[in-house]
Amino acid sequence: MYIYDPTIILLIPAIILGIWAQARVSRSFRKYSKVPSGTGMTGAQAARRVLDRNGLTDVGIETIPGRLTDHYDPRAKVLRLSAAVAENASLAAVGVATHEAGHALQDKDGYMPMRIRHTLVPVANLGSQLLWPLVIGGFFMGWGILLQIGIVLYGAAVLFHIVTLPVEFNASSRALASLTSEGILVPDEVKGARKVLSAAAMTYVASTLAAILTLVRLILLSRR
16 A cells, blocks of 8 residues: 555656766766876875865875765765775866865864764664654554654654755865866866766755655655
């Protein structure tokens, strides 16, 4: 009954947007991974320059396995870059690496949306993990209170997704500014890096839309 409920159509726009966003980021990264930067800087070298020029010499850079697994760890003060980003001197690699450096700059500046997102991590993870057990228990065992608890907890996960948007867009803005100001890329090259980061940003928009529509669907189902 839950699986075939008509409210499932609410998720169709998010699914379509998600598929399109993933295809776009893969296509953009693949295209601009073949375009070398004029300076010959690798992603790791570009990120290092941005960090050092902003007084973040204590922030380390590590190479990790995987594809597009790049992230900044604010607890360890470390940029973790995939090999495809850290070791390549392409527009895509430099763009992604400096984007992650942008998160380190946010951390240094005490960027409020980033602080809020970091605070929400534990409860957002809990809400995502417990959502379906609580929903299933609520529907099949007839315990409406479980469904209500699941909705409240998942609401925190939705808030996490919403707060993530300004964090990611701001990190990209910082990255693009640094690429020019630090002489990492010339203006024509920045256009390629911008396309990669814009495509990546759409994946966050798609996941946020999916989270919001899932929450709306759960609320509608809880009223039945």
